[in-house]
Amino acid sequence: MAPDSSRALIKDLLDSPEPKVGVLVKGWVRTRRDSKDFSFIELNDGSSLPSLQVLVDREAQGYEALKDLTTGAAVSVEGDLVESRGQGQKWELLAKTLTLVGPSGADYPLQKKRHTDEYLRGIAHLRPRTNKYGALLRLRSETAFAIHQFFRDQGFFYVQTPIITGSDAEGAGEMFQVTTVKGPDPDPTFKNDFFGRYAALTVSGQLEAELLALALDRVYVFGPAFRAENSNTARHAAEFWMVEPEAAFMDLAGDMDLAEAMIKSVVRFVLKNRATDLALFDSFVEPGLLKRLNVLAESSYPRVPYAEAIKILSGAAKKFEFAPVWGADLATEHERFLCEEEFKGPIIVYDYPKAIKSFYMRNNDDGQTVAAMDVLAPKVGELIGGSQREERLDLLQDRMAELSLNPEPYWWYLDSRRWGSVPHAGFGLGFERFLMTLTGIANIRDVIPFPRTPKSLEF
Amino acid sequence: MAPDSSRALIKDLLDSPEPKVGVLVKGWVRTRRDSKDFSFIELNDGSSLPSLQVLVDREAQGYEALKDLTTGAAVSVEGDLVESRGQGQKWELLAKTLTLVGPSGADYPLQKKRHTDEYLRGIAHLRPRTNKYGALLRLRSETAFAIHQFFRDQGFFYVQTPIITGSDAEGAGEMFQVTTVKGPDPDPTFKNDFFGRYAALTVSGQLEAELLALALDRVYVFGPAFRAENSNTARHAAEFWMVEPEAAFMDLAGDMDLAEAMIKSVVRFVLKNRATDLALFDSFVEPGLLKRLNVLAESSYPRVPYAEAIKILSGAAKKFEFAPVWGADLATEHERFLCEEEFKGPIIVYDYPKAIKSFYMRNNDDGQTVAAMDVLAPKVGELIGGSQREERLDLLQDRMAELSLNPEPYWWYLDSRRWGSVPHAGFGLGFERFLMTLTGIANIRDVIPFPRTPKSLEF
Numbered sequence: 001m002a003p004d005s006s007r008a009l010i011k012d013l014l015d016s017p018e019p020k021v022g023v024l025v026k027g028w029v030r031t032r033r034d035s036k037d038f039s040f041i042e043l044n045d046g047s048s049l050p051s052l053q054v055l056v057d058r059e060a061q062g063y064e065a066l067k068d069l070t071t072g073a074a075v076s077v078e079g080d081l082v083e084s085r086g087q088g089q090k091w092e093l094l095a096k097t098l099t100l101v102g103p104s105g106a107d108y109p110l111q112k113k114r115h116t117d118e119y120l121r122g123i124a125h126l127r128p129r130t131n132k133y134g135a136l137l138r139l140r141s142e143t144a145f146a147i148h149q150f151f152r153d154q155g156f157f158y159v160q161t162p163i164i165t166g167s168d169a170e171g172a173g174e175m176f177q178v179t180t181v182k183g184p185d186p187d188p189t190f191k192n193d194f195f196g197r198y199a200a201l202t203v204s205g206q207l208e209a210e211l212l213a214l215a216l217d218r219v220y221v222f223g224p225a226f227r228a229e230n231s232n233t234a235r236h237a238a239e240f241w242m243v244e245p246e247a248a249f250m251d252l253a254g255d256m257d258l259a260e261a262m263i264k265s266v267v268r269f270v271l272k273n274r275a276t277d278l279a280l281f282d283s284f285v286e287p288g289l290l291k292r293l294n295v296l297a298e299s300s301y302p303r304v305p306y307a308e309a310i311k312i313l314s315g316a317a318k319k320f321e322f323a324p325v326w327g328a329d330l331a332t333e334h335e336r337f338l339c340e341e342e343f344k345g346p347i348i349v350y351d352y353p354k355a356i357k358s359f360y361m362r363n364n365d366d367g368q369t370v371a372a373m374d375v376l377a378p379k380v381g382e383l384i385g386g387s388q389r390e391e392r393l394d395l396l397q398d399r400m401a402e403l404s405l406n407p408e409p410y411w412w413y414l415d416s417r418r419w420g421s422v423p424h425a426g427f428g429l430g431f432e433r434f435l436m437t438l439t440g441i442a443n444i445r446d447v448i449p450f451p452r453t454p455k456s457l458e459f
Numbered sequence: 460m461a462p463d464s465s466r467a468l469i470k471d472l473l474d475s476p477e478p479k480v481g482v483l484v485k486g487w488v489r490t491r492r493d494s495k496d497f498s499f500i501e502l503n504d505g506s507s508l509p510s511l512q513v514l515v516d517r518e519a520q521g522y523e524a525l526k527d528l529t530t531g532a533a534v535s536v537e538g539d540l541v542e543s544r545g546q547g548q549k550w551e552l553l554a555k556t557l558t559l560v561g562p563s564g565a566d567y568p569l570q571k572k573r574h575t576d577e578y579l580r581g582i583a584h585l586r587p588r589t590n591k592y593g594a595l596l597r598l599r600s601e602t603a604f605a606i607h608q609f610f611r612d613q614g615f616f617y618v619q620t621p622i623i624t625g626s627d628a629e630g631a632g633e634m635f636q637v638t639t640v641k642g643p644d645p646d647p648t649f650k651n652d653f654f655g656r657y658a659a660l661t662v663s664g665q666l667e668a669e670l671l672a673l674a675l676d677r678v679y680v681f682g683p684a685f686r687a688e689n690s691n692t693a694r695h696a697a698e699f700w701m702v703e704p705e706a707a708f709m710d711l712a713g714d715m716d717l718a719e720a721m722i723k724s725v726v727r728f729v730l731k732n733r734a735t736d737l738a739l740f741d742s743f744v745e746p747g748l749l750k751r752l753n754v755l756a757e758s759s760y761p762r763v764p765y766a767e768a769i770k771i772l773s774g775a776a777k778k779f780e781f782a783p784v785w786g787a788d789l790a791t792e793h794e795r796f797l798c799e800e801e802f803k804g805p806i807i808v809y810d811y812p813k814a815i816k817s818f819y820m821r822n823n824d825d826g827q828t829v830a831a832m833d834v835l836a837p838k839v840g841e842l843i844g845g846s847q848r849e850e851r852l853d854l855l856q857d858r859m860a861e862l863s864l865n866p867e868p869y870w871w872y873l874d875s876r877r878w879g880s881v882p883h884a885g886f887g888l889g890f891e892r893f894l895m896t897l898t899g900i901a902n903i904r905d906v907i908p909f910p911r912t913p914k915s916l917e918f
Contacts, residue, residue, distance in 0.1 A: 009614060026708045026881070028674075046677075047676060073878075074881045076708075101708075102850070103879075125871035125875060128671050128673075129673070129879075137618065137671065140618075140619075141617040152604055155470075157505075159908055161908065164685075176639060176653070177638050178635045179636050194687055194914075195913070195916035201637065212908060214588070215505055215587035215596075216506075216596055223683065224682065228639045228653055230653070238623070249535075254463055391561070416584060419532075419562075420487050420562075422485070449620065449671060452621060455653075455655040457625040457658055458625065458871070459670070
C-alpha cells in the first residue's frame with residue numbers, strides 16, 4: 001500500500017527477528033563516518049528514534065557517488081539486513097545500491113552537534129529532523145491517540161465545539177478577535193462583520209460540551225484553544241490544545257476518579273508504546289523522568305480538601321513567597337510543596353473558595369466553597385482543573401447575578417438547566433502542559449511544532 | 460469507575476445475553492404512553508439510538524410521582540431487566556424505584572413529533588437530544604476515531620499545525636483576521652498587534668505538514684480550518700475540520716492508493732461499529748444509503764486522467780449547464796455524471812491542467828499538467844483533493860515567480876527543498892463533507908454541532 005509498499009520502515013527492520021535480503025530503505029543521513037574501506041551511515045526515516053546503520057563499500061559504490069552523502073541528505077538504499085559486527089545495534093544494512101534522492105550541503109543548519117533549544121526554535125521548520133524533536137512529535141501523536149482510546153473505551157463521544165465564538169465562555173482569559181472588516185474605525189455593532197456581531201477565538205469548549213453531555217451522556221472535546229495574554233513565560237502559549245471531558249450523572253468524586261484514571265491510562269500507554277522516545281528525555285532532559293512517570297501511573301492520588309491544604313501549608317516549616325491563606329488561589333510553590341514534600345506524589349485538591357472560581361461551578365452546601373478540583377503533580381503543579389457544574393437553574397442564575405454577568409448571551413446555557421437538567425461534571429487538561437509533564441521539557445515552545453506567542457508567528 | 464460505576468448504560472443492557480436483577484439506569488424520557496395499569500417510558504441515555512422501554516406500575520409507584528415523567532425529563536430508575544412482552548425490543552426494564560432527577564415541561568421545545576431541520580438549527584443546544592442528531596454525533600465521533608486508527612496503523616503520526624497563521628497557505632480562500640487591537644484605524648504594519656504582524660485563521664495545515672513529513676516521513680493533520688467566504692450554501696461552513704495526510708517518498712499513484720484505502724477503511728469501520736445509527740439515515744434521510752456506502756467500501760476506484768474525463772464528458776449525450784473544456788475545472792454536474800452515469804461508482808481523476816491548480820503541485824513532464832488528483836463520489840462529487848508536491852526547488856521557485864507570489868514569506872517552505880528534499884504527496888479531506896457522504900445529510904449545518912456561517916454565531 002501507499003506510501004511505497006516496496007520500502008521497509010527502519011523501526012520494523014530494527015525489530016526484525018531475522019536477517020533479510022533485498023531490503024529497500026529510504027531516509028535521511030543523520031551522520032556519516034568513513035574508514036578506509038567503508039562508510040558508516042546512520043540513516044533515519046522518522047519511524048523511530050534509533051537510526052539504521054548502513055555499511056557502504058566505498059570502492060564498490062564509487063567514491064564519486066559518496067561525496068554527497070552528507071548530514072541531512074535523503075537517500076534510497078537497497079541491500080541486505082545482516083547482524084551488526086559493530087556495537088550498539090543488532091542489525092545493520094549492507095548497501096548494494098545507493099541512490100541520492102535529495103542532497104544536503106555544508107550550509108545545512110543541523111550539522112552534527114548539540115544545538116540550543118533557542119537556536120532550534122528559530123528553525124522550527126527543520127528541528128523535527130533532530131532526535132529530540134522527532135521523539136517529542138512521535139510522543140505527542142501517541143499521547144493524543146491514547147487520550148482518544150481511553151475516552152472511547154469509557155463510552156465517551158468525541159465532539160468538536162466551535163473555535164470561533166460569540167461568547168466569553170468562562171472568562172478564562174483575554175480573547176483574540178476574529179474579523180473580516182478591514183479598518184479604519186470598525187462599527188461597534190459589528191453589523192458589517194462576517195458574523196454580524198463580535199466574534200472571538202474560544203478559550204474553552206466546556207459550555208458547549210455541557211450541552212452535548214446532556215444529550216449523549218459522555219463527551220470530550222480535544223481541540224485548540226486560545227489566550228491573548230501578553231505574557232512571555234515558559235508555560236504560556238497563545239494557541240494550545242485542550243482535552244475537556246464532560247459527563248452527565250457524574251459528581252465531583254466521579255470527576256476526580258475520571259481524571260486520575262485518564263492520566264494513569266495515558267501514561268501507561270505511552271510508557272509501553274514510546275519507551276525509546278521517553279528514554280531519550282530521561283537521559284538528556286530530566287534524569288529520573290521515567291521514575292516520576294511511574295509514580296504518576298501507579299500511585300493513588302490522595303484527595304485533599306482545599307481547607308486542609310491551606311492548613312498543611314500554614315503549618316509548614318517552609319518559607320513561601322506568598323503566604324498561604326484561605327480564600328486565595330494556591331500558588332505554584334504551594335502546589336509543588338504539597339506534591340513534592342508533603343504527599344510525595346500527585347494529589348487532588350478540591351472544594352475551593354467560590355470567590356476564586358468560575359460562575360458555573362456547583363455551590364457546596366457550606367455556602368463558601370464550590371465543587372471544584374485540581375490535579376496537582378510533582379514538578380509541574382496544576383495539571384488538570386475541573387468541577388461539578390451547577391445544574392440547578394435558580395442557583396446558577398443567582399450566581400450570575402452576584403457576579404453581574406449578563407444572562408442574555410447565555411440563554412442557551414441556561415436552557416440546558418430548564419429541561420431535564422442533571423448533575424454533571426468535567427475537567428480541562430492542557431495538552432501541552434501534559435506533554436511537558438511527560439517529557440520534562442520546561443518550555444511550552446518546545447512541545448508544539450510551531451508555537452504561537454507574543455510577537456512570534458513564524459512558519 | 461467514574462462516571463457512576465453502579466449505573467448501567469442502555470446500549471449494554473440492550474445487548475445483554477441474559478436477564479438482570481437490580482439494574483440502575485439514568486437517562487432522559489423520550490416518550491411515554493399510559494395504559495390503565497402501566498406507564499411505558501422510552502428512556503434514552505445517549506449511549507445508543509434505541510431507547511430502553513421502562514415499565515412502570517402506576518399504582519405501585521404512585522400516580523403523583525408519575526405526573527412529571529414527561530418528554531425530556533431526566534430520571535433514575537432501578538429495576539429488573541426482563542424479556543419484553545411487547546414487540547420491537549428484546550428487553551425491557553421493570554421499574555422498582557423511580558426518581559425524577561430533572562423535570563421537563565410542556566414548554567420543552569422537543570415534543571414528540573417530527574421537527575424540521577431548520578427549526579432544529581435554531582435550537583442547536585437541544586437538537587443533540589433527538590434521534591437523528593444523536594446518531595449523527597455518535598457517527599461523527601466514531602468516524603474521527605476510525606481516521607486516527609487508520610493512519611496510526613499505517614505508521615502516520617498525528618500532528619497539530621498552527622491555527623493562527625501569518626501566511627496565506629495556499630490561497631485556498633478568503634481568510635479571517637485575528638487581532639487584539641481594538642479600532643479605530645489599525646496600524647497597517649500591525650506593530651502593536653499581538654503578533655506584531657498580520658495574523659489570520661488557517662485555511663489548511665498542508666505547508667506545515669510538509670515540513671513535518673520531511674522529518675517524520677508520514678504525518679497527518681486533523682484539525683479545524685476556516686474560510687471567510689460570504690456564501691450561504693448547503694455545502695459551505697466558515698469553520699470546519701480537515702484531515703490532511705502528508706507522506707515522504709510517496710508519489711501521485713501512492714497518494715491515490717492512500718486516499719482510496721483510507722475511505723474504504725473508515726467506511727468499513729463505521730458500517731461495522733455504528734450500524735444502527737447508519738440504518739436511521741438509510742431509513743429517514745437517504746433511502747439506499749447503505750448500498751451506496753457498500754460501493755464506497757468495496758468497489759475499486761478507476762483512475763481517470765483529466766484529459767480522458769474531458770473527452771468522456773464532451774462525447775456524452777447529456778446536456779451540461781457548463782460545457783466541459785480542457786483547461787477548466789470540473790463542475791459538480793460533470794463530477795456526478797462521471798461517477799453516477801459513466802463509471803457507476805467512485806473514481807479518481809488526476810493530472811489536472813496546472814493553471815487551475817495551486818503553486819505547490821508537482822509539474823508533470825508535459826509542461827501542461829500537474830500531479831494532482833481528486834476523489835469523486837456518486838451524489839457528492841469531490842470528496843478529496845490531493846497532489847504530489849513540487850520537491851524540486853528550482854521548479855517551485857519558477858512557478859511562484861510565474862504566479863507573482865512573493866517568495867519571502869515562504870522562506871521556510873523553500874528551505875524544506877534546500878536540504879534533503881524528497882518526492883512527497885498528500886491530500887485534504889473535508890471532515891464534514893465526508894460526514895455528509897456517510898449520512899446523506901444534504902446541509903453541512905446539520906453535521907456540525909454548532910455551525911458557523913455568515914451572520915450566524917449563536918451558541
